[in-house]
Amino acid sequence: RNKADDDLEMTMVCHRPEGLDQLEAQTNFSKRELQVLYRGFKNECPSGVVNEDTFKQIYSQFFPHGDASTYAHYLFNAFDTGHTGSIKFEDFVTALSILLRGSVTEKLQWTFNLYDINRDGYINKEEMTDIVRAIYDMMGKYTYPVLKTDAPKQHVDAFFQKMDKNKDGVVTLDEFLLSCQEDENIMRSLQLFENVI
Amino acid sequence: MAAGVATWLPFARAAAVGWLPLAKKTMPKPPVDNSSRSDEILYLNVSGVRFQTWKNTLDRYPDTLLGSSEKEFFFNEDTEEYFFDRDHEMFRHILNFYRTGKLHYPRHECIQAFDEELAFYGIVPEIIGDCCMEEYRDRKKENQERLAEDTEANEVMDAPLPPDSTPRERLWRAFENPHTSTMALVFYYVTGFFIAVSVIANVVETVPCRPPEGRVKDLPCGEKYQLAFFCMDTACVLIFTFEYLMRLFAAPSRCKFMRSVMSVIDVVAIMPYYIGLVMPENEDVSGAFVTLRVFRVFRIFKFSRHSQGLRILGYTLKSCASELGFLLFSLTMAIIIFATVMFYAEKGTKGSTFTSIPASFWYTIVTMTTLGYGDMVPNTIAGKIFGSICSLSGVLVIALPVPVIVSNFSRIYHQNQRADKRRAQQKVRLARIRMAKKGTTNAFLQYKEDRALGDRDSDSTALCVKNRSAFEHQHHHLLHCLEKTTNHEFTDELTYSELCMTESVGFRTSRSTSLSSQQGAQNNPTGCCPRRARRRAAMRLANSTASVSRGSVQELDTLHVKTTSIPPQTRSSLNAQADDLKLNCGEQDFTAAIISIPTPPANTPDESLPPSPAPIPGILRNTRATAYTHETVKISSL
Numbered sequence: 001r002n003k004a005d006d007d008l009e010m011t012m013v014c015h016r017p018e019g020l021d022q023l024e025a026q027t028n029f030s031k032r033e034l035q036v037l038y039r040g041f042k043n044e045c046p047s048g049v050v051n052e053d054t055f056k057q058i059y060s061q062f063f064p065h066g067d068a069s070t071y072a073h074y075l076f077n078a079f080d081t082g083h084t085g086s087i088k089f090e091d092f093v094t095a096l097s098i099l100l101r102g103s104v105t106e107k108l109q110w111t112f113n114l115y116d117i118n119r120d121g122y123i124n125k126e127e128m129t130d131i132v133r134a135i136y137d138m139m140g141k142y143t144y145p146v147l148k149t150d151a152p153k154q155h156v157d158a159f160f161q162k163m164d165k166n167k168d169g170v171v172t173l174d175e176f177l178l179s180c181q182e183d184e185n186i187m188r189s190l191q192l193f194e195n196v197i
Numbered sequence: 198m199a200a201g202v203a204t205w206l207p208f209a210r211a212a213a214v215g216w217l218p219l220a221k222k223t224m225p226k227p228p229v230d231n232s233s234r235s236d237e238i239l240y241l242n243v244s245g246v247r248f249q250t251w252k253n254t255l256d257r258y259p260d261t262l263l264g265s266s267e268k269e270f271f272f273n274e275d276t277e278e279y280f281f282d283r284d285h286e287m288f289r290h291i292l293n294f295y296r297t298g299k300l301h302y303p304r305h306e307c308i309q310a311f312d313e314e315l316a317f318y319g320i321v322p323e324i325i326g327d328c329c330m331e332e333y334r335d336r337k338k339e340n341q342e343r344l345a346e347d348t349e350a351n352e353v354m355d356a357p358l359p360p361d362s363t364p365r366e367r368l369w370r371a372f373e374n375p376h377t378s379t380m381a382l383v384f385y386y387v388t389g390f391f392i393a394v395s396v397i398a399n400v401v402e403t404v405p406c407r408p409p410e411g412r413v414k415d416l417p418c419g420e421k422y423q424l425a426f427f428c429m430d431t432a433c434v435l436i437f438t439f440e441y442l443m444r445l446f447a448a449p450s451r452c453k454f455m456r457s458v459m460s461v462i463d464v465v466a467i468m469p470y471y472i473g474l475v476m477p478e479n480e481d482v483s484g485a486f487v488t489l490r491v492f493r494v495f496r497i498f499k500f501s502r503h504s505q506g507l508r509i510l511g512y513t514l515k516s517c518a519s520e521l522g523f524l525l526f527s528l529t530m531a532i533i534i535f536a537t538v539m540f541y542a543e544k545g546t547k548g549s550t551f552t553s554i555p556a557s558f559w560y561t562i563v564t565m566t567t568l569g570y571g572d573m574v575p576n577t578i579a580g581k582i583f584g585s586i587c588s589l590s591g592v593l594v595i596a597l598p599v600p601v602i603v604s605n606f607s608r609i610y611h612q613n614q615r616a617d618k619r620r621a622q623q624k625v626r627l628a629r630i631r632m633a634k635k636g637t638t639n640a641f642l643q644y645k646e647d648r649a650l651g652d653r654d655s656d657s658t659a660l661c662v663k664n665r666s667a668f669e670h671q672h673h674h675l676l677h678c679l680e681k682t683t684n685h686e687f688t689d690e691l692t693y694s695e696l697c698m699t700e701s702v703g704f705r706t707s708r709s710t711s712l713s714s715q716q717g718a719q720n721n722p723t724g725c726c727p728r729r730a731r732r733r734a735a736m737r738l739a740n741s742t743a744s745v746s747r748g749s750v751q752e753l754d755t756l757h758v759k760t761t762s763i764p765p766q767t768r769s770s771l772n773a774q775a776d777d778l779k780l781n782c783g784e785q786d787f788t789a790a791i792i793s794i795p796t797p798p799a800n801t802p803d804e805s806l807p808p809s810p811a812p813i814p815g816i817l818r819n820t821r822a823t824a825y826t827h828e829t830v831k832i833s834s835l
Binding site: 032039058059075078092100107110115131132180193 | 205206208209210211213214215216217218220221223226236251296
């Protein structure tokens with residue numbers, strides 16, 4: 001869809017989220033938190049939806065050193081569970097609810113979903129390389145130590161070494177969950193982001 | 198980062214969960230956020246108009262007044278709101294900035310008022326949104342130009358002469374500003390007259406006069422009355438040379454002066470005469486000499502010192518240099534093209550006047566500027582066609598840059614008019630303001646009289662006392678303390694001018710009104726109370742170990758300054774401004790009572806010549822601590 005159509009639709013469409021009670025029931029946020037979230041969201045996107053370009057723009061502002069657009073693209077797809085091309089407030093809040101208030105399994109599932117670009121239930125090396133490269137892109141050029149070109153590849157190899165239990169070249173959800181739960185570092189880190197809101 | 202981005206930060210942080218399985222190292226601990234997470238509504242009361250907003254909204258910009266803890270200073274516990282004693286209409290815009298992230302400039306507001314509000318709230322004007330930025334910049338530049346014009350004009354026009362300026366400096370000033378002294382004015386008019394005479398003589402000497410007896414042919418007057426014209430020319434050149442040499446001597450920077458346009462014109466105007474004197478009377482060089490005489494017409498440019506309009510024109514041409522350049526360039530191009538075309542079109546015709554391309558230039562120019570002399574005319578059909586195209590395009594090419602030049606001239610001319618008008622009005626305004634203030638400043642003297650009376654008669658004091666507000670009481674008490682401190686008293690203009698006139702330079706102490714005009718020979722040989730002498734004396738006082746000697750102190754300063762007291766109810770009531778009037782004795786109206794408080798320039802009325810250093814000596818005598826700056830006289834306004 002080209003940008004003109006998008007713009008037109010943005011100006012015409014004004015999406016309203018479902019009621020506060022429903023959202024409260026669906027997510028793990030309290031009413032107040034939802035209110036705060038919605039006010040911020042509505043301020044930024046008065047039309048009630050975020051499209052991919054805006055999303056990329058917003059995310060890029062946090063990473064001025066490098067290029068965050070590729071990773072933002074993957075993130076966008078992960079948020080936009082309905083594959084509608086735009087994120088509504090419900091999608092936004094649902095994802096946040098998982099990431100911040102969800103259980104370990106839910107978080108890990110969400111992450112698996114993020115990595116599995118084509119949503120076929122398997123993470124293969126190419127998908128992983130894409131993701132890792134996107135993350136490294138966010139670092140930008142000026143890093144210490146200097147970023148080598150094969151750093152993403154090495155990273156992916158290490159990752160597969162750890163995650164791919166049966167060495168069949170792909171990582172399934174169960175393998176992923178298992179490997180992550182074995183790793184203490186990951187488990188500990190997952191707790192860190194609970195107080196973001 | 199924009200405000201809105203702050204609201205997305207939690208989301209970005211949440212999305213970081215996606216990196217965790219890939220991370221090689223452990224994540225760092227997140228920052229602890231102790232602030233109360235629940236959002237609350239804040240009440241902002243601005244001059245009675247209540248605004249309400251979320252605390253989060255204000256927190257978006259933590260480096261401004263409202264976003265930082267600075268606003269706690271304005272918190273009113275009784276009403277549980279933040280109270281700001283500022284303009285509520287402008288506050289609206291400020292608050293909208295927090296809400297939307299964009300700052301807009303309201304066009305109907307004064308630019309300075311808006312700037313002050315921004316400064317108060319700690320907002321940098323650079324973040325004004327693009328929609329309003331251009332307007333803001335334009336208005337600001339215009340305002341600054343206006344202020345610069347004002348101060349420049351004030352300095353130039355009203356600045357009294359420094360007393361110990363060398364004769365050279367004074368001479369320069371007289372040349373640059375003929376209105377400052379009568380001698381300069383006389384000289385100015387004399388030179389103007391002689392320029393006119395010289396130009397007229399140049400013109401008249403070529404007019405044919407009746408031949409003397411014995412000759413038939415008409416003679417130009419120059420040759421008939423050769424001696425007369427020669428004498429006139431000599432006189433003029435002498436005057437011009439004298440003037441030029443004087444200017445050269447007086448110029449602060451000789452090299453710069455010699456390079457300036459006026460000086461070049463001066464030289465060019467007088468050179469031919471001297472060259473003519475020097476040159477021998479033979480045939481070959483006299484031809485060249487005749488050419489040189491043409492340069493005498495440059496004397497007419499000397500008039501530009503006398504006429505502002507001429508200067509403006511010159512300035513306009515200079516500022517439109519690029520447009521003029523463009524005009525010239527495009528004309529040249531067109532001329533060459535059309536001349537070539539016309540030449541080749543007319544080549545075949547017998548007896549054609551278009552003998553070469555350069556010869557056709559003349560035709561092209563005459564046609565393009567729609568002059569059409571008719572001395573060169575195309576005969577062929579092709580020639581006529583191209584000739585008509587040439588004249589049409591000429592009109593266009595010339596019409597294009599002209600509006601730009603005209604608008605430039607108009608702008609500069611109006612600016613000048615405005616400046617002149619303002620200067621004229623300024624004097625009237627200042628005079629009126631002074632009169633209004635005189636009333637209030639005399640209040641102190643009245644107070645003193647009453648006290649003097651009151652010592653004897655308590656009843657009348659009581660009466661007088663009732664008529665004054667508490668503020669005035671305290672103010673006057675303060676002035677009284679100052680008098681006691683410096684052991685001098687305030688007085689009024691008449692008494693002072695009397696004293697001044699009876700003493701020129703000398704040491705005299707009169708206890709009664711304690712006006713010892715003490716400046717004395719040490720500081721000020723030239724006259725009674727010039728400003729710079731005071732200042733320098735003050736500096737010397739500051740630097741030296743001035744004891745509290747009654748003698749050699751410039752307490753005259755205490756007299757020279759006026760309170761520019763706007764009626765005490767206003768915030769700037771104690772902005773006294775030392776008006777540094779030229780104090781040729783007994784001349785100006787100055788009244789006593791100084792209180793000079795540092796005021797931001799915006800608050801001061803227009804008498805804002807640099808605030809006098811005057812009070813400082815008095816205070817310095819006792820404190821010796823105050824550094825000498827313009828605005829640091831600090832007698833606080835209670």
